[in-house]
Amino acid sequence: MSNDAPKQDSAAEAAGPNRRDFVKAAGAAGAAAATLSSHGPFVRRGKAAGEKIKYGWVGPGSRGFRLLERHMHKMDIGECVALCDIYEPNLQQAMELFEGKPTAYTDYRKLVEDPNVEAVFCTVPLFAHYEVTKAALEAGKHVFCEKSLVFTPEEVHGLRAVHEANPNLVIQVGLQRRYSDFYVAAKKLIDDGAIGKITHIQAQWHRNKSWRRKAPPEMEDQINWRLYRQFSGGLCAELMSHQVDVADWFIGAYPTAVTGVGGIDYWKDGRDIYDNIQLIFEYPGGEKLQYSSIMTNRHIEGRRISGDGCREIIMGTDGAIEITLIPGGEGMWFRDPMKEKMGEAKEADPGEAWKAGATVGSDTMEQGDGFPLIPGIKDLNGPDVGFIEKEMEFAKRWMYSKGIMTPEERQDPEYTELESFLTDVRDGGTPRSDIEVGLQDSVAVMLANLSMDEERKVYFSEIEEMGKDGMEMTQAAGAAKADD
Numbered sequence: 001m002s003n004d005a006p007k008q009d010s011a012a013e014a015a016g017p018n019r020r021d022f023v024k025a026a027g028a029a030g031a032a033a034a035t036l037s038s039h040g041p042f043v044r045r046g047k048a049a050g051e052k053i054k055y056g057w058v059g060p061g062s063r064g065f066r067l068l069e070r071h072m073h074k075m076d077i078g079e080c081v082a083l084c085d086i087y088e089p090n091l092q093q094a095m096e097l098f099e100g101k102p103t104a105y106t107d108y109r110k111l112v113e114d115p116n117v118e119a120v121f122c123t124v125p126l127f128a129h130y131e132v133t134k135a136a137l138e139a140g141k142h143v144f145c146e147k148s149l150v151f152t153p154e155e156v157h158g159l160r161a162v163h164e165a166n167p168n169l170v171i172q173v174g175l176q177r178r179y180s181d182f183y184v185a186a187k188k189l190i191d192d193g194a195i196g197k198i199t200h201i202q203a204q205w206h207r208n209k210s211w212r213r214k215a216p217p218e219m220e221d222q223i224n225w226r227l228y229r230q231f232s233g234g235l236c237a238e239l240m241s242h243q244v245d246v247a248d249w250f251i252g253a254y255p256t257a258v259t260g261v262g263g264i265d266y267w268k269d270g271r272d273i274y275d276n277i278q279l280i281f282e283y284p285g286g287e288k289l290q291y292s293s294i295m296t297n298r299h300i301e302g303r304r305i306s307g308d309g310c311r312e313i314i315m316g317t318d319g320a321i322e323i324t325l326i327p328g329g330e331g332m333w334f335r336d337p338m339k340e341k342m343g344e345a346k347e348a349d350p351g352e353a354w355k356a357g358a359t360v361g362s363d364t365m366e367q368g369d370g371f372p373l374i375p376g377i378k379d380l381n382g383p384d385v386g387f388i389e390k391e392m393e394f395a396k397r398w399m400y401s402k403g404i405m406t407p408e409e410r411q412d413p414e415y416t417e418l419e420s421f422l423t424d425v426r427d428g429g430t431p432r433s434d435i436e437v438g439l440q441d442s443v444a445v446m447l448a449n450l451s452m453d454e455e456r457k458v459y460f461s462e463i464e465e466m467g468k469d470g471m472e473m474t475q476a477a478g479a480a481k482a483d484d
Contacts, residue, residue: 051426052076052077052078052079053077053078053079053118053119053422053425053426054078054079054081054116054117054118054119055078055079055080055081055082055117055118055119055120055121055422056080056081056082056083056084056102056105056111056112056114056117056119056120056121056141057072057080057082057083057084057094057102057120057121057123058084058085058108058111058120058121058122058123058124058132059084059085059090059122059123059124059125059132060083060085060090060091060093060094060123061085061087061090061123061124063123063146064090064094064121064123064124065090065093065094065097067121067123067414067418068080068094068097069097070412070414070415071412071414071415071418071419072121072418073097073098075415075418075419075422077419077422077423077426078119078422080098080101080102081101081102081103081114081116081117082102082103082104082105082111082114082116082117083095083098083102083103083104083105083111084104084105084106084107084108084110084111085106086106087222091104091106103116108124108132108135109135112132112135112136112139112141113139117141118141118142118425119141119142119143119144119170119421119422119425120132120133120136120141120142120143120144121143121144121145122136122143122144122145122146123146125225125226125231125232126148126151126225126231126232126233126237127151127225127230127231127232129145129146129148129149129150129151129155130150130151130152130155130158130159132145133145133149133150133159133162133171134158134159134162137162137163137166137169137171138162138166140166140169141169142169142170142171142421142425143169143170143171143172144172144173144174144418144421145171145172145173145174145438146173146174147173147174147175147237147241147242147245147438147441147442148233148237148241148438148441148442148445149173149435149438149439149441149442150438150439150442151233151442152446152467153446153463153466153467153468154467155442155467156439156442156443156446156463156467157467157468159435159439160435160439163435170421170424170425170429170430170431171431171434171435171438172417172420172421172424172431172433172434172438173431173433173434173435173437173438173441174417174433175241175242175245175417175433175437175438175441176242176325176413176414176416176417177242177245177246177249177325177413178245178249178417178432178433178437179413179416179417179420179432179433180325180329180409180413180416181329181375181409181410181413182323182325182329182330182331182373182375182409183246183249183323183325183331184375185331185373185375186250186314186321186323186331186373187249187250189321189333189373190250190314190316190321193318194318194319194321194333195314195315195316195317195318195319195320195321195333196316196317196318196319196337196338197316197317198250198251198287198314198315198316199286199287199288199315199316199317200287200288200289200290200315201246201247201250201251201287201288201289201290201312201313201314201315202289202290202291202312202313202315203240203243203244203246203247203289203290203291203292203311203312203313204291204292204293204300204309204310204311205235205239205240205242205243205293205309205310206292206293206294206295206297206298206299206300206309206310207293207294207295207298207309208295208296208297208298208309209295210267210269210295211226211227211267211295212224212227212267212269212271224271226238226273227270227271227272227273228271228272228273229272229273232273233273233445233446233449234273234274234277234449235262235273235274235275235276235277235293235295236277236279236444236445236448236449237445239293239310240277240279240291240293240444240445240448241441241442241444241445242325243291243310243312244281244289244291244441244444244445244448245433245437245441246312247281247283247287247289247312248437248440248441248444250314251283251285251287253283253284253285253287254283254440254444254460255281255282255283255289255444255460256282256283256284256459256460256461257281257282257457257458257459257460258279258280258281258282258444258447258448258451258457258458258460259279259280259451259456259457259458260277260278260279260280260291260448260451260452261277261278261452261455262274262276262277262278262449262452263275263276266295266296267295274452275294275295275296276293276294276295276296277291277292277293277294277448277452278291278292279291279292279448279451279452281444281448308324308326308327309326310324310325310326311323311324312324317338317341318335318336318337318338319333319334319335319336319337320333320334320336321333321334321373322334323373325413328408328409329408329409329413330372331372331373331375332372332373333372333373375409375410417433420432443460443463444460446463446466447460447462447463
């Protein structure tokens with residue numbers, strides 16, 4: 001990653017973003033969007049280009065059915081051949097969506113053993129992710145699992161071992177920001193040095209609701225599982241996991257330590273997960289992620305957009321990018337070139353008053369207005385772009401900057417990530433949100449909760465010893481059962 005921002009002349013800096021800035025940003029964003037269709041190296045023999053992937057779906061509940069209804073049943077590359085849920089209304093609803101064609105199961109083990117199933121989608125509650133994913137992999141099925149990938153330290157070590165035994169099976173985690181045009185464009189700008197060296201990231205996901213759903217007493221655990229530690233990682237797993245993944249991706253490293261505070265300070269309704277969390281993650285290069293998630297207010301300082309409460313601000317030595325996937329994607333780039341670099345000494349101005357209490361060396365540079373990231377557009381510097389086309393495109397971008405028009409994703413990142421999984425299964429590709437990304441994200445969730453619970457700084461190296469005894473006991477018990 002480059003630490004040097006694109007050079008700007010003094011007049012351009014004083015005037016703020018101009019025509020040249022838009023062309024530069026557009027070119028970078030266009031190039032970044034082109035990478036959305038690329039995949040990693042082939043790891044096995046692919047299927048025929050027109051052949052559909054036959055998949056089974058475990059857990060068509062609230063999240064699972066949303067993905068099935070909004071995306072999967074419209075997708076030509078895949079065919080749903082099996083559905084599984086222990087809750088009959090969820091299973092029937094999903095079966096009706098596919099006109100009763102898939103085979104219905106109430107036991108996920110029977111679904112993963114179905115010879116017609118090539119890939120398994122896992123959208124069950126977090127505490128059951130590992131058992132379903134492990135069973136599917138051991139049955140030779142590719143797996144898409146919603147975040148967080150695993151729930152406990154034992155499962156971190158266990159899933160790594162299962163993956164090592166089945167290296168040619170695709171494992172993808174539901175971290176859809178890696179499949180967003182806006183986030184890919186932002187990553188390209190950052191890598192090209194547009195904001196200099198990243199030093200801090202601020203992220204928040206604020207809501208103003210209880211997270212509780214109506215449920216009869218006998219189904220409380222099943223319906224409101226997110227509210228209880230026995231089944232859930234709380235705000236860290238459900239919300240923070242997306243945003244710490246953005247920080248990892250943009251910084252290009254995983255955290256080394258985390259510290260934070262949390263509490264159950266408003267929603268005193270029997271839950272035992274925190275209703276507010278404040279965290280600081282430290283990275284190897286000194287970068288910091290400051291994170292906040294609360295459940296009593298969704299305001300975003302300085303801005304107000306419909307459905308807000310969620311954003312990331314990536315701050316570097318030469319600017320910042322503010323970005324969100326909600327509602328539907330938005331990104332802004334703010335230039336703020338650093339006047340002094342490391343190792344440079346500022347010359348004293350003889351006219352300055354050097355005395356106690358005086359403000360010395362104040363920065364007179366105004367930050368100026370930001371302008372939008374515009375993913376998926378054509379590079380206007382190409383030789384085949386005519387004068388009229390350039391003028392029309394620049395006029396459109398100017399309207400974007402004034403809020404008259406809003407740039408949009410080419411397609412919903414949820415659709416993109418699901419389609420990409422099936423494409424990788426068919427063609428032998430490697431997901432952007434692969435098993436290592438998913439495991440590191442899960443570790444961040446576990447250690448953030450541990451930091452708040454134990455009121456101390458927790459180091460990521462601690463995960464290497466956590467859960468090892470439990471995993472070894474489980475493996476021994478499994479071996480003994482096999483011998484019997």
